[in-house]
Amino acid sequence: MAMASLRKNLMKLLPLSSPARHSITPKAASSSYGFSTAPAGLGPTKPKEKARVVVLGSGWAGCRLMKGINTGLYDVVCVSPRNHMVFTPLLASTCVGTLEFRSVAEPIGRIQPAISREPGSYFFLAHCTGVDTDNHAVHCQTVTDGDTLEPWNFSISYDKLVIAAGAHPLTFGIKGVEEHAVFLREVYHAQEIRRRLLLNLMLSDVPGVSEEEKRRLLHCVVVGGGPTGVEFSGELSDFILRDVHQRYAHVKDYIHVTLIEANEILSSFDDRLRKYATKQLVKSGVRLVRGIVKDVQSQKIILNDGTEVPYGLLVWSTGVGPSPFIQNLELPKAPGGRIGVDEWLCVPSAPDVFAVGDCSGFLERTGKPVLPALAQVAERQGKYLAGQLNRIGKAGRAHANEATNTELGEPFVYKHLGSMATIGRYKALVDLRQSKEAKGLSLAGFVSWFIWRSAYLTRVLSWRNRLYVAINWLTTFIFGRDISRI
């Protein structure tokens, strides 16, 4: 009651309210709309408070680090434009409804519950706009979905900073790629592919559409023959053989998949597996075209030799490179433009700054090669760095500028566990060799498909999502894929 009358008096002072009006905001405490006048942000931690680890990004590296961090030693603050981790190796399966989108997305609050509960740990839905290594602070801007709210800026002081902001798809400066093609890195990409595919299937069935336009609408072109492109082509051709033939019988003869690659498909796999993959893809109806894309227009792409390829859906998966944010950071760079790190994943010139995953690479002076942009590299680095930070914290050097002389322990060493790729229905490749030249086990066919499924099923992070992935696979097997366009 006292609150209510205080509120009424306060409202009188506000320009938009007449005394006759009153508000029913549940409680009223502050007299200003919008932002406090105090400078926005989280200031430096005090020596007696817990130290703060700021993590930029919520991919494999950042999430594995957050999962492993000792929240008794550190508060964790994550800044990312998405509040979940994407289980990227299964993303291709969601485009055609084999798996559901939510089965491959893991909320960060489930990966590191302290973020939801601890008073000093946060998740901020925001982009990082700059890193101030002199003052141990990052500058951020909220993601607000545009129209209703203006984005606002705030800063966070860090004791330790982990840059795990990932990479951007490579377009090689080709005009029109960003505008007309869909990438396959985020859940919203997969959603767009699914919506567009189902839209084109329905549009091509409408009376009055010419034969040629039908073929264009239903021509799915994939550029890039790495694991993502091959897996997506395989899923797509399986969707066509199994679901389109049944559910879109009128137009089934018009739909085709073309995979365009400048060199060889699956170049990191061994010869025998590559040949097997090629044979299987061709058998399931995927056209393999060797070519270089010169120009992308709204309904066709032009290859280097002048060939025109009309398309209804264009998926672009030609690998990744440093994002503009990473390029613009004034930090040492590794070959290829990634943030340069030493053997312990530290950024040498910036105290308390670390970089992991696709955005980082070993500095030339370490003599080590820049590691491939793979989930398993990022995951291993996140795990290693969590251990490092926990050790530093236990040594009482968690706060800013305390860790300069700490014994760093063992450097990070990457051991490749092997590569896997599925190529459609009950077929997959598993290459357990440590490098392309090494000897070791390589498998193709049903057994590897089974290994592939089992491996993923046990690596999906939460029990909830393991259950959903298993059930999605089961219902796809029994009932076919879901074709609702929602």
Place this chain on the structure above:
Amino acid sequence: MAMASLRKNLMKLLPLSSPARHSITPKAASSSYGFSTAPAGLGPTKPKEKARVVVLGSGWAGCRLMKGINTGLYDVVCVSPRNHMVFTPLLASTCVGTLEFRSVAEPIGRIQPAISREPGSYFFLAHCTGVDTDNHAVHCQTVTDGDTLEPWNFSISYDKLVIAAGAHPLTFGIKGVEEHAVFLREVYHAQEIRRRLLLNLMLSDVPGVSEEEKRRLLHCVVVGGGPTGVEFSGELSDFILRDVHQRYAHVKDYIHVTLIEANEILSSFDDRLRKYATKQLVKSGVRLVRGIVKDVQSQKIILNDGTEVPYGLLVWSTGVGPSPFIQNLELPKAPGGRIGVDEWLCVPSAPDVFAVGDCSGFLERTGKPVLPALAQVAERQGKYLAGQLNRIGKAGRAHANEATNTELGEPFVYKHLGSMATIGRYKALVDLRQSKEAKGLSLAGFVSWFIWRSAYLTRVLSWRNRLYVAINWLTTFIFGRDISRI
């Protein structure tokens, strides 16, 4: 090969292609891009062909009709802007992640498989733009998602036309409703509510947001105290108590739900149930406000008495009325502006035209009241009309203008089976009386909640979705709701 050289020659004639360029569209047959020059559409059926039923809409009435139609007698052509039916009574549960969106959406091809398989049956993703009863034809325009493709127009001749196009949310001419509020009728509405709710939860946690702005962002206002509004408020308060308190601990004290209703909530239920519902809603933290909305602005609504209600999320569920499409049709109208039908659901002045569901109502001269806009009315009408059409077809009068003198059989009689509404966690109302005045069973509490869940579980159309609804309920119970914002 002959085709390929023909193609090359044809390409020369096209303005955009030089002879050096060639295309790799999988097959080439037609020489024109885009549309055939022939008038677009499906022309009248011939006497020896199957007759064609055209169904406008894919809601409860249209889908139940399509499910029941004898596809040996008729080809079915469905025209609707969505390719699935929405299981509307469960839609409120999807807004907060209790159920997944796809668990409540049923593809039309699953409801009536002939649409995917029969050469003369189709689903067209399109709006109906006009009905030409003189020529037994409907005019349509494709839904194309805007930017990439222009919508195009086509016509379909019908032997029988079933208008089941549903209704539009009522806004009572209040300014700003369409612009700022979210309805709760389609899956994309539920998706928007979920995205906005999760966005506001995250934004309110960002440093620098004032107390007042936090309260605004996290104030969820529901206008309309019918079953949809009450169910949504109940789900939302359950989400707050169970999930927000755990997963958004920093802001849990700022989130509130207000339900605004001009009269009484759940006015169709009996007094005792209404009181029970009110008590339960208040107990779970929902503020019930009696008021009339005068104006809706981007961050607040103004009530008739001048009260200002700031909000972060505004859900509008004040019932439905005739859509502009229905209003503009030159057909007889029932009281309230719906399409007028006789006791057999025929539109009297238009031969072979029927109307079912929320878009139709008994003509005044029938002496029957316009039925409420309920799923069970629509479903029963669809079932009845399928039977009527099958009888007409078996009598050899399936084609246009043949059925004028057919014996119509029993008129449609609606028997109310009772009403159900859930009010949050393990609580529901079940009113099995046939009308508000009649005597009969009415239940409230856990038993009715159990009846409610079982009733829905067995009425969800396909086994696939029954399984998913059960699993969604189970995982929500065990793991809590999914808060990934995808």
